[in-house]
Amino acid sequence: MMNSNQSATLQVAGSGANHAPENTERNGAGPAMVLRGLHKTFEAQVVLNGVDLTVGSGETLAVLGRSGTGKSVLLKLIVGLQKPDSGSILIHGQEITNSNLEAVNEIRKTIGFLFQNAALYDSLTVEENVAFPLRRHTKMSASERADRVKELLAGVGMENELNKMPTELSGGMQKRVGLARALALEPGILLLDEPTAGLDPITSREIDELILKLQEERDVASIVVTHDLHSAKTIADRIVLLHEGNAVIEGTFEELERSDDKFVAEFFKRDS
Amino acid sequence: MSHNAKISRLWVGHDALQGTSLVQSSLASLWSPINGFLEWFGELGIFVWQVMRATVRRPFEGRELIRQLDEVGSKSLPMVAMAGAAIGAVLALESRHSLIRFGAKAMLPAAIVFAIIHETGPVVTGLVVSGRVGAGIGAELGSMKVTEQIDAIEASGVNPYKLLAFTRIAACVLMLPLLTLAADFAGVMTGWIATALAEPISFQKFLHAGFAGASFSDFLAPTFRTTVFGLIIGVIACFQGMRSQGGTEGVGRSATSSVVLSSLFVMLADVILTKLILVFFP
Numbered sequence: 001m002m003n004s005n006q007s008a009t010l011q012v013a014g015s016g017a018n019h020a021p022e023n024t025e026r027n028g029a030g031p032a033m034v035l036r037g038l039h040k041t042f043e044a045q046v047v048l049n050g051v052d053l054t055v056g057s058g059e060t061l062a063v064l065g066r067s068g069t070g071k072s073v074l075l076k077l078i079v080g081l082q083k084p085d086s087g088s089i090l091i092h093g094q095e096i097t098n099s100n101l102e103a104v105n106e107i108r109k110t111i112g113f114l115f116q117n118a119a120l121y122d123s124l125t126v127e128e129n130v131a132f133p134l135r136r137h138t139k140m141s142a143s144e145r146a147d148r149v150k151e152l153l154a155g156v157g158m159e160n161e162l163n164k165m166p167t168e169l170s171g172g173m174q175k176r177v178g179l180a181r182a183l184a185l186e187p188g189i190l191l192l193d194e195p196t197a198g199l200d201p202i203t204s205r206e207i208d209e210l211i212l213k214l215q216e217e218r219d220v221a222s223i224v225v226t227h228d229l230h231s232a233k234t235i236a237d238r239i240v241l242l243h244e245g246n247a248v249i250e251g252t253f254e255e256l257e258r259s260d261d262k263f264v265a266e267f268f269k270r271d272s
Numbered sequence: 273m274s275h276n277a278k279i280s281r282l283w284v285g286h287d288a289l290q291g292t293s294l295v296q297s298s299l300a301s302l303w304s305p306i307n308g309f310l311e312w313f314g315e316l317g318i319f320v321w322q323v324m325r326a327t328v329r330r331p332f333e334g335r336e337l338i339r340q341l342d343e344v345g346s347k348s349l350p351m352v353a354m355a356g357a358a359i360g361a362v363l364a365l366e367s368r369h370s371l372i373r374f375g376a377k378a379m380l381p382a383a384i385v386f387a388i389i390h391e392t393g394p395v396v397t398g399l400v401v402s403g404r405v406g407a408g409i410g411a412e413l414g415s416m417k418v419t420e421q422i423d424a425i426e427a428s429g430v431n432p433y434k435l436l437a438f439t440r441i442a443a444c445v446l447m448l449p450l451l452t453l454a455a456d457f458a459g460v461m462t463g464w465i466a467t468a469l470a471e472p473i474s475f476q477k478f479l480h481a482g483f484a485g486a487s488f489s490d491f492l493a494p495t496f497r498t499t500v501f502g503l504i505i506g507v508i509a510c511f512q513g514m515r516s517q518g519g520t521e522g523v524g525r526s527a528t529s530s531v532v533l534s535s536l537f538v539m540l541a542d543v544i545l546t547k548l549i550l551v552f553f554p
Contacts, residue, residue: 079427101431108429119424122415133428 030093032057032189032221033078038087040073047073048084049245057188060215060222062236064229064267069242071225072116075191078223079111080104092188109137112182112220116193118174120166126153126177127162133184152180156210172203179210183218190214190222196231208234229253229268241267319433319511323441326434333439340443344405348447349454355400356455357462359392360384364466378481381473384463385482390494393456395542398501400455401448402534406509409440410530413513414523422514437514441506448502452495489553497545501538508534 033055040048047070055061063071076082078089080096089096091107099107120129130149134140140148153159156176166174175195182190195211196204208231214220215235226232232239233253240250241264249256249264257268367383413436416422425432464478509530516526 076423081423081426105429105431108427111427113424113427115420115424117419119420121421121424122419136428136430 030057031055031090032059032092033223034088034090035074035078036088036090038074038077038089039085040070040077040082041085046245048077048087050087051242051245051247053240053247055221055223057221058215058219059238060211060224060236062224062226062232062239063242064226064232064239065242066267067227070245071242072193074242075113075193075223075225078191079108079113109133109185110187111189111191112185112187114175114178114182114190114192114195116197118166118171118178120169120174120177120181122166124166125162126158126164126166126169129166129177130181130184133181137185148184149180152184153177155183155214156180157206170203172199172207175199175207176210179207179214183214186218188220190220192222192224192226194226194228195224196226196228204228204231207231211235315515316507316511319437319514320507322433323437323507323510326431327438329431329434333435336435336439337442340439341447343408344401344440344443345447345450348401348404348451351404352397352400352451352455353458355396356388356393356458359396359455360388360459360462361466363387363392363459364463364470368467368470380467381464381478381482382484384467385460385479386486386490388459388463389456389486389491391546393459394452394494394498394501395538397448397452397455397498398505398538398542399535401444401451401502402505402509402538403531405444406505406530406534407527409506409509410513410516411523411527413437413510414516414526417514417516417526418519418522432514437506437510440510441503444502444506445499446502448498448505449495452498456495493549493553497542497549500541500545504537504541505534508537 031054033053035051035053038048038051039046047068051070051074053061063074065071073082077084078091078096084097087097092110094103094107096104096107120126121132124132127146127149130152131145134145134148138145150159150162153162156179158173158176158180161169161173161177166177169177179192179195192211195207199207211222211224212235215222224232224235236253238250239253239256240247241256242248243263249259249261251259256264259265259268363384364380367387368377368380371377371380371383413422416436422432422436425435460479460482464473464475467473467478468475512526512530512533516522518525
């Protein structure tokens with residue numbers, strides 16, 4: 001995780017402006033994700049109205065905002081589950097909005113996605129769930145795969161639940177398994193959709209610690225969509241606040257907390 | 273102009289306006305279901321195209337296909353065989369009285385065998401499978417859709433149209449003719465048993481009389497038209513499941529609509545295919 005000295009200066013978004021902090025291109029590598037002018041509308045409802053974001057390698061960006069402001073949609077656009085009405089999405093420099101399915105699938109292999117409710121395959125055991133991407137995209141032997149699955153599950157403290165079905169697990173355990181599955185192919189990018197939603201404070205803290213541990217061990221670029229300000233403060237290098245389809249402000253947690261903007265102040269006041 | 277004339281002209285204008293809005297609302301209420309139906313068909317066309325595109329690309333999902341063959345075939349077998357058996361027995365009991373009345377008792381084995389092989393076997397199999405398998409696929413894929421499992425498959429770089437839809441559609445297409453054979457066999461067996469209980473006749477004699485004058489096409493065309501039934505059941509159930517929306521209520525709607533629509537289209541296809549078979553295999 002980056003320290004606060006490195007992180008972004010407070011910026012108020014304007015349409016089409018580049019809000020990328022300079023440090024998103026640290027370590028000499030290009031940014032992991034560059035989103036430019038993203039627009040998305042569902043029937044008459046404008047969900048995203050020209051969002052620009054850049055996330056550097058090894059950086060964690062938390063996306064905050066009220067319910068229905070398009071935070072989850074943003075993640076689905078990045079992984080190509082939905083198409084933007086207009087705008088550009090570069091993943092490791094490769095444009096995905098106009099790529100064919102084969103190219104998008106190749107990019108998807110470099111992205112780990114933790115869904116809001118974990119979205120574990122309910123007809124498969126915990127072990128089979130984590131093995132799914134390995135079985136599909138690697139040439140590992142059965143024993144190599146089993147070892148890798150055990151290693152991944154041990155990393156999230158679930159190594160003793162191999163043969164359980166997802167319905168036998170609590171919400172927190174499902175998220176851990178979902179995280180292990182998201183990490184199976186050692187992705188360079190991690191998208192986490194409300195990783196602590198619906199969890200008790202202790203389990204939320206455990207999930208946060210797990211994410212921090214992963215950040216220390218692997219140099220992944222992450223976007224975390226959350227409503228949990230404590231979680232955002234703990235795990236994110238930078239925070240962006242979405243409002244009415246736009247990224248209204250971005251910076252460190254402390255910077256946003258000090259903001260004079262009425263909406264930002266109101267948003268941060270509730271949980272402080 | 274008198275006061276009365278003014279009032280009556282106002283009323284005429286009022287009636288005309290009311291009439292126009294009535295016509296507009298009638299047209300709108302008529303157009304709405306037509307529009308919905310056209311939209312559904314358009315989405316179905318896109319879905320079929322996506323499945324076809326996914327089908328020709330590697331990997332071919334052999335493992336999942338085998339699982340679905342078991343799910344559609346082996347697990348439907350008892351129900352299909354029981355339905356076929358019931359139809360065979362009923363046909364024997366009902367036809368016997370009618371044929372005796374017309375002095376054509378000797379035609380009973382042929383009447384039973386032809387009725388089962390030509391029509392009741394394939395249609396009963398189609399309807400039983402559309403009930404059991406259609407509901408199962410609709411509910412399973414619907415549930416996967418609303419819990420984002422299908423999105424998770426897609427996000428991991430696997431094509432859900434191939435893994436989930438193609439394998440189920442292919443299993444339905446491959447299994448329907450085999451299940452039809454099972455229904456036919458069970459129907460002929462119970463038809464013979466019901467006939468033999470009323471008037472002893474050996475199974476060999478029953479079969480000989482039943483298949484007398486029958487050609488291979490009598491058997492082949494009706495049996496293989498069930499591949500079309502399988503295609504209909506698989507496509508509609510997968511389509512309804514994968515477009516499911518709105519939580520558990522949406523899953524229920526998907527399961528119900530899968531059964532209703534696939535049964536409806538199986539019956540419609542039966543009429544069209546029967547006519548075509550009569551034209552090409554007179």
